[in-house]
Amino acid sequence: MDASAATSALSALTVWEFGALALAAGVVGFSKTAVSGANTISLAVFAAVLPARASTGVLLPILIAGDVLAVLTYRRHAHWPTLWRLFPAVAAGVVLGTVFLMFADDAMMRTSIGAILLLMAAVTMWRRRSATAGPPADGEGAAARAPARVAAPSYGVLGGFTTMVANAGGPVMSMYLLSAGFKKLSFLGTSAWFFLIVNTSKVPFSVGLGLIDGPSLLLDATLVLFVIPGALIGKACVNRVNQRLFEQLVIGATVLGGLQLLLR
Template sequence: MPALPLPDLSPLSWAALVLAAALAGVAKTVLPGTAAIAVALCAALLPARESTGAMLLMLMTGDLVAVWSYRRDADVRMLLRLVPAVLAGVTAGAVFLRLATDSSTRRVIGAVLLLLIAVTLVQRYRQRAAASLSTRGAADSATARLVYGSLAGFTTMVANAGGPVTSMYFLACRYPVKAFLGTTAWFFFVVNLVKLPFSVSIGLVNATTVSLAAVTAPVVVAVALAGRRLAERMDQHVFEPLVIILTVVSALPLLL
C-alpha cells in the first residue's frame, strides 16, 4: 500500500495541526467562532491553498457529527432563503482563488479574519444597545440575507472563515441555543458540500489535503462529540472574548 502523501512537518507543527483539528471539532458542535483560530493555525503551517483545502475537509468531518447532533433543530426555511446569496458568494470566492497568488490568498485570509472580528464586535455593541427590542424582523429581511449570505459564501470559500458572519446573523435573528447551533450546523454542512467541487476543480482538495484530513479525522470527531456534551453547560461570556483576542493575534502575522 503506497504511503500517504503527507507534508514534511516538524513534530511541533504536527502538534499545532492536531490542535487546529481539535478546534475545528469544537467549532462544529459548541463554539463556531473557534474555527477562525483553526484556520489561522493551519494557514501558518501550510501553504495558503493547501491549508484551505485541508481545513475544508477537517470542517466537513466535523459537519457530519454536527448535523447528526442537531438533526432536528435547524430552521430549514431560513436555510432555503439564504441559498441564492450563499451560492453567489461561493462562486465569487472560487473565481478569486483561481486568480489569486498563494501570498495574496494568505493575506486575504488574515484580512478577512480581522474584518469579521470587527463586524462581530460592532454587531454585539448594537445588540446590547437594543437589547430590549426584537430584531428578528429586521435581521430576517431580503437585504440582510443578501449581505450576510453572500459574505458568508465568499469568506468560507476563500478562507473557511464564514462562521463569524453567520454567527452574528443567527444571533441577530434571536434563535434559542439549540436552534442557533442546529441552523449553523446544517448551513455549513450544505455550504461545504457546495464548495467541495469548486475546491477540487481549482486544486485545493488533492491527495495531500485528503491525507491530512484522514490523519486528523479521529481528533475532529472525538472533540466534536465532546463539544456536543459541553454545549448546554459551557459559559460563553468568558470564552468568546478570549476567542476574539486569540483570532486577532493569529491573523495579524498572515498580513505580513
C-alpha cells in the same frame, strides 16, 4: 503556490507541526458542537503550519466531518426558513470567492478575511447593545424579524465569500444568528445544516482550483480522527454554558481569529 510546492510542504511536516494540526482538528469538532466560530483558531493554526492556500484545501474535509457530527447531534433544532433565505446569497458569495482565489496571494487572503471578521464582530456588538427590545423566546421568532430578513443577503454574500476563500464563514454565520437572537440549540442546529450543505458544495470548486488533491486527502484521513473527541467534548460542555456566556465566547473567538489573520 503550485501543486508540487504544496505537496512538498505537506510531506515535510514535523511531529510538532502534525501535533498542532491534530489539536486544531479537535478544536474544529468542539466548535461544531459547542462554540461556533471557535474554528477560526483552527483556521489560523492550519495557515501557520501550511501554506495559506494549501491549508484551505486540507481543512475543508475536516470541517465537513465536523459538520456531519454536528448535524447528527442537533439536526432537529435547525430553522429552515432562515437557511432558505441565506442560500441564494451564499451561492453568489462562493462564486465571488472562487474568482478572488484565482488572483489573490496569501497575504491578501489573510488581510481581507481578518478585516471582515473584525467588522462582523463590531457590527454585531453594536446592534445588540443598541437594540431596545429583549431577545425573542426562541430561534424561530428571532429569525422572522424584519432586520434579520434585511441583513440576510449581506451576511449571506460575506459568508459565502469568506467560507470559499479561507473556510472562515463560521464567524459570519455566527454573527448573523446572534444578531437575529437565536438561542443555543437553534443556533447550533441551523449552523450545522448550513455548513454541511455549503462546505460540501465547495468541494468541486476546491478540487478545480487544485486546493484538494491526493496528498491533502491523505493528511485529512489521519487528522479527521481527532475531530471526533473534540465534538464529544463540545457536546458535553454546551449544556453547561449559559446563553450570555455562549454569545460572548462566539464573539470572542471571532475577534481572536480576525486578529490572528491580520497580525500574522
